[in-house]
Amino acid sequence: MSAFVIRSASGAEDREFIRTLDDRLIDVIVAPAHSRAEVAAFQARFTATAFAASEEAGATFVACNADGRRLGYVNVRPGVDDIADAPCAYIALLAVVEEQERTGVARALVQHAESWAMQKGYERIALDVFASNAGARAFYESAGYGAETLRLVRQI
Template identity: 45%
Template structure:
């Protein structure tokens, strides 16, 4: 396996992983259709930004694509210093457990350093326990936590 810069030709592959990204969220107050629509819209917007950098993992022999990461410049929320945001990370089901996500994050970190970024931030669904353990194992730590309370419709 190797990681390379993504190209516009990789976009259909990336968008094809929207369902996998939406599928790790488990919120009783959200329908699968809402989560899928959110993920598709989020990915469409993130991948359309001109400053988004994409990385793609593929089999070394030019075989199938295995996963991708997308990142963009984003100042450090605390200091305002140079930083980046890892907006997307997904691997195919067949690539799970093969170190593909770890290789993509390592490549993202190296790219971030080359950009002069001092931090790399990301968001992960709170119910994605596997993802949270993975990011924790790579040294990512929580700085903020967004809490959501579903509200019943207003009466009257």
């Protein structure tokens, strides 16, 4: 594993880097009730919220190697635990460049998001993952996350 640092995202170059990872996220989404164009439009809209949330109460963090090359990012923001009817932290987005998969970058980004959440006083952290994204599901489960709900969709 190469050495890297995690820092707060800022500026146009970080925004562009984050946007460039949309295709990686889109490629693992199988949404039978939606077209690929709808999935791509959703992802673009959702990614755009990463900085809007950061400017309010959330945060976006970028992992960079020693040369400053961006390796991945995580966006965490306030959410709601519907079961406890209480605030929780919410990992909205997480992506790493393909060659950084299974190197510890994603795990470090999640741990950074969890630390941010604890500093903010949250007792829980939640996230959503597409059912078709088996790799991400296995990664999150290995990090201690467990499924509580399953949303089913049908086009009518």
